[in-house]
Amino acid sequence: MAHTAMSGTGTHSGIDPLQTAVWRLRSRGCWTDAAALLATREGADAAVQRTSLLVERCLFTGDGWDEAEDSLRTAEAVADDDEARGAAACERGQLAYSSTVLGVRDRADEARTALGRAAALLAPGSAGRPLLDFRRGLIAEHLADSPQAARAAYRRAHAGATAHDDPLLLSFTWRHLAGIALREGELAEARHGFTESLRLREELGFLVGTAPALAALADAEPEPEASRLRAEATRLFRLLGGVPAWLAAQLTPPAPAA
Structure with a gap:
């Protein structure tokens, strides 16, 4: 599976039953349960997907920061190629952005640095680029107050999401x-x-x-x-x-x- 699990739905034909179960839980806001299902899987893909679920929970609920951070460190440790390392960096950027925008702790610099690292690691045609572009748009809009830069990033993400279905x-x-x-x-x-x-x-x-x-x-x-x-x-x-x-x-x- 692609490292951009956060943006996938698990509903396409050919997706295994575990991914379908993860999507159903995630779509109803049961991120902890969805992440627990992925604990049965090993490897970088599963570690990044588990982290993405817990990072998303932080943004939606304002809670679960320590668990997301622990999962992120694990994903970073098991990343075995540039795609995996880039995906983990993208999740670190999102976690730092969420902390900043929700007023938990100012981690704006960390967010920018992490997404910059992700941009350096992910190949131009990577399935992870559209999500990265979207998250860079969030930073431009909500942390840098630059709607023009945000629009450009969102448009790149939109085109990429269309291309990657x-x-x-x-x-x-x-x-x-x-x-x-x-x-x-x-x-x-x-x-x-x-x-x-x-x-x-x-x-x-x-x-x-x-x-x-x-x-x-x-x-x-x-x-x-x-x-x-x-x-x-x-x-x-x-x-x-x-x-x-x-x-x-x-x-x-x-x-x-x-």
Whole structure:
């Protein structure tokens, strides 16, 4: 399997039953259980995939940092070629980015360094490049406040995800490109991107990512559609036990004027 397990779905034909089980757990926010299934597999691929699940849990829940760090160190230790080392570096960059953007600890420099290392290790045609480009876009947008650089990185990631047939990553690139369009007042472009992101997540059954997609689309829609979408996002958010944690503020209605 490719080292970019974080962006894979485990739903394509030919994927082994373990990968299907991992995807079903991950898609419902059961990252710890999904990672535990992978403990039965040895090698660099399994170590990176396990780490990617635990890193994703950190971003969605704001918890589990020590376990993700331990898993990451293991993935780095067993990496046996540049592809594996690049994938592990990409996960280190994402873990450091998540810590920074959630206000846990400022690791912005570590995030940039790790993704730079990943870029040096991953070949131009590697299946891991699109995910790396997307994560570099996140840093440009949310840590460097550079929407133009972020857009360029997201577009590279979008093209790469299309070429590598990665619909889950496409759901992320559509959403983030749409977010930039919305901030620039391009409503039609924003609606299209948010709609595509939501469609892909619903088709894939990525339940844990569906509430954020609904809330994002609501930001680009007029009433009463916006309220309907936020209500559906809130229902899913509660169903999943308040995950992703950072979505709570976006779903809270504004306080009435005094």
